[in-house]
Amino acid sequence: MSKIVVDGLRKTYGDTVALENLSFEVEPGEFVIILGVSGSGKSTLLRCMCGLNEPTEGEIRINGKPMTAPRPEVAMIFQQHNIIGDMSAYSNALTGGINRTGLLSSIFQLQSKEEKRRALAALDTVGLLDEAEQKTRRMSGGQQQRVGIARALVQESEVLLADEPVASLDPGSAQDVMRYLQRASDERNLSTFISLHQVNIARKFGERFIGLHNGKKVFDGYREDLTVDAIDKIYGDIDTDGMFVNQESDSDSQPPTDQQQEATL
């Protein structure tokens, strides 16, 4: 399992500073939620971590090797899921293991039996085994995001990154997706980073939290440290009292829905 070190990270786009002097370390298997408003640098951090963007200064070391280009041991889940709508959930999941197969065998799906079982197991983890042969274009937003998670799992990575995975989902599907992410991370003992802007969802699922504000780290701690003051620091001028209170009543008073029960099975 891999240890992640972010060391003096700075990223600029032209004159805009997206991230400044960001450093933290994460132990293998930790479940980390990155909090911040839009434009606080969450996406930039994750894109640097998976190698899509290169840091302007400083570096990110995963397994001791700096990330300069995408590597198979780091998997990414996108807000817009970026799965292939014309292909079935199963075919999409298979593309996660693409780095282990050649071009022709990936096109004609001539992967090994082991590889195919792995794809089905990943779909099982996200509760889509029965929908394996369904075209993803016809699926709901939540289901599509779960296909995205399955693809990331098939990659057999050690680190799982998710950039706003529930931002475009309704509250019910958002909780589902978070639950499946948590389950996948636990089952496979993956170091997981999820960026979120909703405090209530973050508090419900997170263990460790890193708060960003204007590209700077303003919070790094565990659930018990995430006080109202800390949240105010992350969210700046935005009034977060309401969110904070809602979260408590939300998760306690509402009876679990069918979907939630199914997910916990």
Place this chain on the structure above:
Amino acid sequence: MEESDPDNLVDETRREDESAEQETESTEKRRSGGDPIEAAADGGVPEQKPDGVADEIENQFENIKETRRQRAFGWAALIGVIGFLTYQGLSATEFFDDDTDFTWGHFSTRMTEYFPTTRVADLGAISSLDGYYIWAIDGGAYWSFIKDMNLIYDPEVGSLIFQFPINLTDLYAFVFVELGIFSIFGEAGTTLAMGLVGTVLGFPLALLFSILATERVLPFPFNFIFRAIMSFIRAIPAIIWALIFVALVGLGATAATLAIGFNTIGNLGRLFVEDLEELEDGPIEAMETTGANKSQIVFFGMLSQVRTSFIAWTLYIFEINVRAAVTVGVIGAGGLGAIVAAQQSQLNYEEMMATLFVIFILILLVELFSQRLRARLRSDEERRSWQELIFGFPARMADSLRR
């Protein structure tokens, strides 16, 4: 248009006189007399308006009139220029030469040669109109030519399958020895095959060139090499390419088909490039993060986004290629085009027209097929399976009749 200008000027001066007169009269009288609707709305009691308003209206009126006058002048000038250019063009295209003789007699003789007529009924036999007949276009004359020249059906090939009892050896020979799927349709089959094979030959190269022409795959100066190649191929019409290929492989359908295939690289490739320019980054980045190699990123990240539209474009180009197969055939390179050219050189106008009808039907069928298929591809509805398409037909037919 220019004539109306003096009128306008007169109009304008008269109007000015009127308004000057009216200004001396009372406002009430002018308003109620000039604008009955407004007066009625006001309840017959007009309210006093500031003096400046009338002037402003007058100014705006003048402005509008001026712009209208300028616009009219502009249009007149444009029409004049186009007319003059057309006149020059008519001269350049020999419309005024003595060689170009146009007489109604000549015209109508030729038209009857194109459209042979036949007597279908003798009016003298059923009424007092002795010597009068009902005439109609002689479809039989067309048909006998279509049949004699095997334009739509080759009986030699056809005899292999249309016999009773069915001879399995002949059936096998038809499909695998004579390879008669296209040749059974005679010359029309040749033209169709030229279009199809041309498209199939051109497709892989069009795909390859269009991918290499995108900046994502090849960096700037190199991708333009492939764009330039496609532009060059496109700039020269298929029929000219056919002339070049005739010199290489001899006169015949082979040269025409190669020319169509070559032209497809330019045309289809251009359409593909257009689609590849508008790809979304997301799926490509997703493939990058899975650790895919470059060719896998191209296939799963890029081509997967444009698969449906690529198929639709290819069908569209197939449609165009069948038409091109007729044109290219005119140089003598096989199919219906060659028949048209041969008949024209012998001044057989009736036969030319018969071939034209066959071309019309062929193109119509190809377009119908291609458009239906494309519409089906583009629509997002669940596709019917082939079984359902065939066995569900009676139910769907009954359904549509009931409506």
